[in-house]
Amino acid sequence: MGNFGIKSAEIEDVKIIEPFFVEDERGYFVKSIEKDVYKSFGLDLDIFEEFETYSKKDVIRGLHFQTKNPQTKIVRVITGSVYDVVVDLRSNSPTFGKWCGFELSDKNKNSVWIPAGFAHGFRALSDDVIMSYKCIGKYEKGYDTGIIWNDKTLNIEWGIDNPIVSEKDSKLMSFSEYKAAYCKGSCN
Numbered sequence: 001m002g003n004f005g006i007k008s009a010e011i012e013d014v015k016i017i018e019p020f021f022v023e024d025e026r027g028y029f030v031k032s033i034e035k036d037v038y039k040s041f042g043l044d045l046d047i048f049e050e051f052e053t054y055s056k057k058d059v060i061r062g063l064h065f066q067t068k069n070p071q072t073k074i075v076r077v078i079t080g081s082v083y084d085v086v087v088d089l090r091s092n093s094p095t096f097g098k099w100c101g102f103e104l105s106d107k108n109k110n111s112v113w114i115p116a117g118f119a120h121g122f123r124a125l126s127d128d129v130i131m132s133y134k135c136i137g138k139y140e141k142g143y144d145t146g147i148i149w150n151d152k153t154l155n156i157e158w159g160i161d162n163p164i165v166s167e168k169d170s171k172l173m174s175f176s177e178y179k180a181a182y183c184k185g186s187c188n
Helices: 035-040 175-182
Strands: 005-008 015-018 020-024 027-031 047-056 060-066 072-079 081-088 099-105 111-114 118-124 128-136 144-146
Touching: 047 118, 060 081, 072 081, 072 099, 072 118, 081 111, 081 128, 099 111
Parallel strands: none
Antiparallel strands: 005 015, 015 111, 020 027, 047 128, 060 118, 060 144, 072 111, 072 128, 081 099, 081 118
16 A cells, blocks of 8 residues: 555566555545656656456456557556556567466556567456556557467466457467567567
8 A cells, every 4th residue: 555666577668556545435546657656766657558358267368569660558446356468579578478467457557568569468357347447658550560479489377278258369379489480580
């Protein structure tokens, strides 16, 4: 409770954001973004778009990213809980191809700062999930793509064998296909 907390995740530049939060007999107040606080941690806020998604239990969305002008995303669960996953696609990074996951929920109220150059996805853990996305950078429809959720190389531990996945997401490329198409020999 109280002040913001921003801490580093397992992968450099990914941040877990603990919001300003107070609660009393009336309910609660949560502030998940304050420009000066983010700036003090070296995080530049120039939000271009905001949207939310609704998902049912055992839906997996992702792993999404843009190949041109990648967006930085700040994601937070408003209702329910998810297992949120990020994959480092920065070819010059020592953690290229590594992933890490977090539980985000309406209970912990945390957000994740996902820098440009990462793929993002999540699994809905509760019956009903509403997630908020704030994106830094313009959405470029023609460059919106992803890596398939069950890629064998990444071997993400989703905790489910037969999730609900959109037709689009079920046809996403493998991590090997991504490297062949976008790394051009420059990946670690």
